Amino acid sequence: MVKKFAKAEEAFLVLTLIVMVALIFGQVIGRYVFSNAPSWTEELARYIHIFQVWIGASYAVKLREHIRVEAFIGLFKGVPRKILETISALIWFALALFLAYFGTQLVLSSLNNGQVTPAMQLPMWIPFLAIPLGGLGMAIRLVQQIVQIWRGDYEMHKDGELPI
Secondary structure (H helix, E strand, O other): OHHHHHHHHHHHHHHHHHHHHHHHHHHHHHHHOOOOOOHHHHHHHHHHHHHHHHHHHHHHHHHOOOOOOOOOHHHOOHHHHHHHHHHHHHHHHHHHHHHHHHHHHHHHHHHHHOOEOOOOOOEOHHHHOHHHHHHHHHHHHHHHHHHHHHOOOOOOOOOOOOOO
16 A cells, blocks of 8 residues: 555656646747647646655655755764654654645635636645645654664665655
8 A cells, every 4th residue: 555655646747747748848839839828738737746855755755755954964874863863754744744734724724715726726725735744644744754763774775765
C-alpha cells in the first residue's frame, strides 16, 4: 500500500509536469503565433504548479532531499545523533501539522464563501486543497522518517536507495 502511494505520488508529479508544460507551450503559441490565447491555460498551469510544489514537498521528505545544514549534526553519531534528528523531525512535524490544520481551515472557509477562480470559475477551495494535502503528506513522511532514524537509518541516501 505504501509503495503504491509512493509511485502514485511520483506519477502525479511527472504527469502534472507534462500537462503544465503543454499548457504553457500552448499559451505561448497562442499568444505569439495567433495573437490570442485563452486565459484559462495560464490559470490552470498556475494551480497545477501549486499542487506540484506542495506534493513535491512531501515527496522531497521521502527522498530526504530538503535543504538542511549538516555541519553541526554530522559531528554526532549513535544515540545523540538519533535524538538530534528526532528533535529536528518533530519540529518539522509540528509545522507540517500546522500547515495541514490551517490549510484545511482555509479550504473550508473558501468552500463556505463560494469563492471562484477568475478565468475558469473553478471553486477556489480546489487550489487551496494543495496546502493541507502537502502538510499531511509531509507529516506522514516525517513519522516514517522518525521510525527509520531509530532503526539506525539517519544518513542521507546517496546511493539512490529510497526509504519508504
